[in-house]
Amino acid sequence: MTESALSIPHARKGPRRSWRKYVAPYLFISPFFISFLVFGLFPLLAALYLGFHQWNGMEAPQFVGLKNYVRLVSADGFFRQSVSNTLVLGFMCLVPKLILALLVAVGINSGLILFKGFYQSAYFLPIITSPVAVAIIFLTIYGQKTGILNWVLTSVGLPAVRWLEEPATIKPAITLMIVWHEVGWYVVLYLAGLQAVPQELYDAASVDGAGSWARLVHITIPTIAPVILFTVVIDIIGELQVFAEPFVLVGPSGGTGRAGLTMAMYLYQQAFVQMKLGYASAQAYVMFALIAILSLLNIKVFGRGTR
């Protein structure tokens, strides 16, 4: 409440060079930067440091150079499996999730459908539910030999599947659950993106006799390409860190044949069960690198010409 030393900040670059007018904005933004230093940057650097050490959390960390990384890449079959599991799962989830979401969003937005709000809400319900609850619900849907999903399958003449017991079906089971859980988030994002597509474009295309498919491919998708790219990138970042859903659905070890063991689960196991803190930190950095590479690759490959 002091006098006008804190002048009108956004309006003036004037001669008043008093540093005092900067005190308030710096104070206002300082919590984030303090928090980032303590809880973000420090752990990031500490993880880098730990990655070059062997440490069980008790005795002093032992410097081992690149040994952790070498072992991860060349000698740890479980790690390699967790990476391939995560990449395969990520791809299996991402593709149907985004395609379904786009089709549903285009359908809801098409002007042929009433009760848009109702449909949007219905598709959004799963995503507000916790992964733990979702996994518990799906645990009972998959069942063992029996279960409601197998009942549906056998009713239409298909064989029953031991969803959570066979290595071959664990990934599809996790995929189905994650697609169900997250598709609504992308429906809502695409619906928001579709608001930016000018109606005149569609009108003009209709006059030219373009069908719905042509309009989707030639107008909708190119116009919201940046939104699609954005969803691909955030989905990859999320999928590569997937933890809670498989952790609860098939258990901490990843189920039969470790078919559901993801990178984040293996990291958790190594760090907090085996107490190999240095080794797990190296894993964290390999994950970081993978996420960064895949995100950049996407932006490079698909980002061309969308901006």
Place this chain on the structure above:
Amino acid sequence: MTQTTKRSNRSTGSRRLEKQLKRAILYFLITGGALLCIFPFYWMIVVASRPSSQVFNFPPPLLPGTLFVENVQSLLASIPYVRAYGNSLFYALTVTALMLFFDSMAGFAFAKYEFPLRDTLFTFLLTTMMIPGTVTLIPWFLEMKWFGWINSYAALIVPNAVDAFGIFWMRQYTQGAVPNELIDAARIDGCGDFTMYSRIALPIISPALGALAILTFLGHWNNLVGPLIIMNDPMKFTLTVALRTLVGLRLTDYGALMAGTVGAVVPILIVYLAGARRFVAGIAAGSLQGV
């Protein structure tokens, strides 16, 4: 609805019929998808109100039973559920309140002040969003241990009291919603910086605060990894961690487990359907800004 010019151009009968058919198919598909989205919630209620022995019956039970209360009792007997519920509420609400405050204040500063390095700092802030949480998990845990925060909610609350996405979102909203003239006028009247934020900006940006509140609350109410690592005292478990302990037991009591899940899920669904819905579009639009 049908603002396409198609209709006026050539509204032959076959075209209209084709359009009706298209609409029917579309309704069928979209409604089918919506039902698939809703069905697992219905199934959750069916399981929660039946004896565990019936869950995997062939054919499965398709209608809710009468044993919900019994399942709740068996749930309460097996884990400190009420305690976990309170813990989750306390944790999610506290983080939400703190985050709303710190994020909106920082968003206000980035939106309405000019100061050296402002844009650099903001870009830096956006960059930090790219750091995957899993990378810092181990050292974060060690840091919490070092602080003596194992089994303490401080470990879950303090590091999450302010975050980059919220600041980004509040800044975008504040920039558009709070008129500069209003701030100038307030300043000329001798209004201090904090008062300007709390008395002028806050009321205007309350819709954005609502959206951020919902997103933050959900994120922490649903969080598993953090509480799983920090809490090893069952009385300190959050709902997610407590429910997880019931999974994978040799004889999982599915009725009780599902009753606990209903408790964790249904209030959220009700709040969402009762009013939080309208914020969702806002969040989506917000996160697309700058795309």
